[in-house]
Amino acid sequence: MSATATAAPVLAARSLGWVVGGAVILAEVDLDVRDGELLAIIGPNGAGKSTLLHLLSGVRRPTSGTVELGGRDVTRASAAARARHGLGRTFQTSSLFGGLSARENVRLAVQSRRAGPLSVLRGAQGRAELAESDALLEQVRMTHRAGATAGELSHGDKRKLEIAIALARRPSVLLLDEPMAGVSVEDVPPLVELIGGLRAGGVSVGMVEHHMDVVLGLADRVAVLHHGSLLAVGSPAEVTADAAVQQAYLGEEL
Numbered sequence: 001m002s003a004t005a006t007a008a009p010v011l012a013a014r015s016l017g018w019v020v021g022g023a024v025i026l027a028e029v030d031l032d033v034r035d036g037e038l039l040a041i042i043g044p045n046g047a048g049k050s051t052l053l054h055l056l057s058g059v060r061r062p063t064s065g066t067v068e069l070g071g072r073d074v075t076r077a078s079a080a081a082r083a084r085h086g087l088g089r090t091f092q093t094s095s096l097f098g099g100l101s102a103r104e105n106v107r108l109a110v111q112s113r114r115a116g117p118l119s120v121l122r123g124a125q126g127r128a129e130l131a132e133s134d135a136l137l138e139q140v141r142m143t144h145r146a147g148a149t150a151g152e153l154s155h156g157d158k159r160k161l162e163i164a165i166a167l168a169r170r171p172s173v174l175l176l177d178e179p180m181a182g183v184s185v186e187d188v189p190p191l192v193e194l195i196g197g198l199r200a201g202g203v204s205v206g207m208v209e210h211h212m213d214v215v216l217g218l219a220d221r222v223a224v225l226h227h228g229s230l231l232a233v234g235s236p237a238e239v240t241a242d243a244a245v246q247q248a249y250l251g252e253e254l
């Protein structure tokens with residue numbers, strides 16, 4: 001039994017569903033991210049993976065079911081409120097300020113956590129904020145790129161910077177939407193190391209990812225979505241041996 005097999009859920013979907021225009025995009029999904037684990041969410045294109053992240057993080061409201069964060073019902077809470085209560089996330093499309101440096105991007109996130117977004121408008125200077133920003137850049141191995149503008153970074157470095165920004169808000173659970181998308185082959189191993197190390201820093205992770213070698217190497221558990229329903233959830237070995245999962249991926253590499 002793995003160390004996280006009996007850990008408490010930090011984030012949970014309970015019978016979660018989303019219906020739009022009569023189409024059932026997500027149906028009755030019961031799934032949790034447990035304390036200290038890395039849960040990977042996989043599934044063929046259009047399975048509902050991003051929708052699930054949107055519902056969990058409050059970007060979209062479910063049409064049925066509930067979301068619990070740290071044991072409390074946050075179904076009606078906004079994305080900002082969930083973020084304040086420890087839920088971080090990154091998006092498939094980059095959310096960086098391309099014209100600002102990597103350090104400035106992280107510093108804005110640090111500032112907004114420390115004093116609320118208005119402090120950014122006041123242009124508050126703070127040694128502590130700078131030190132914290134630099135520590136976050138160090139944590140994601142980006143110190144050497146601190147002065148580079150975000151727009152000129154490689155895809156791999158952009159993903160690292162986005163994780164640093166998410167960590168600036170000190171999340172207890174972090175949702176990553178396809179962190180390896182567009183990342184060059186040589187940038188994959190450092191990103192895998194960074195994401196794998198988040199658990200040791202006390203951050204539980206829910207990660208949507210298509211790269212199976214990355215998923216199988218990193219995840220404590222894997223959840224498989226198919227046509228909006230949860231097909232299987234278990235250890236990487238259990239899931240890859242599952243006949244229904246193999247059927248869903250027929251013709252695709254698993």
Ligand SMILES: Nc1ncnc2c1ncn2[C@@H]1O[C@H](COP(=O)(O)OP(=O)(O)OP(=O)(O)O)[C@@H](O)[C@H]1O
Pocket residue numbers: 020025043044045046047048049050051052
């Ligand atoms: N706002 C919307 N209105 C109607 N249909 C939507 C909407 N958003 C998503 N869908 C549909 O819901 C389904 C699931 O989409 P979603 O993006 O969650 O899938 P996914 O598993 O993340 O796919 P991919 O791996 O391609 O990113 C798709 O068929 C998509 O077209």
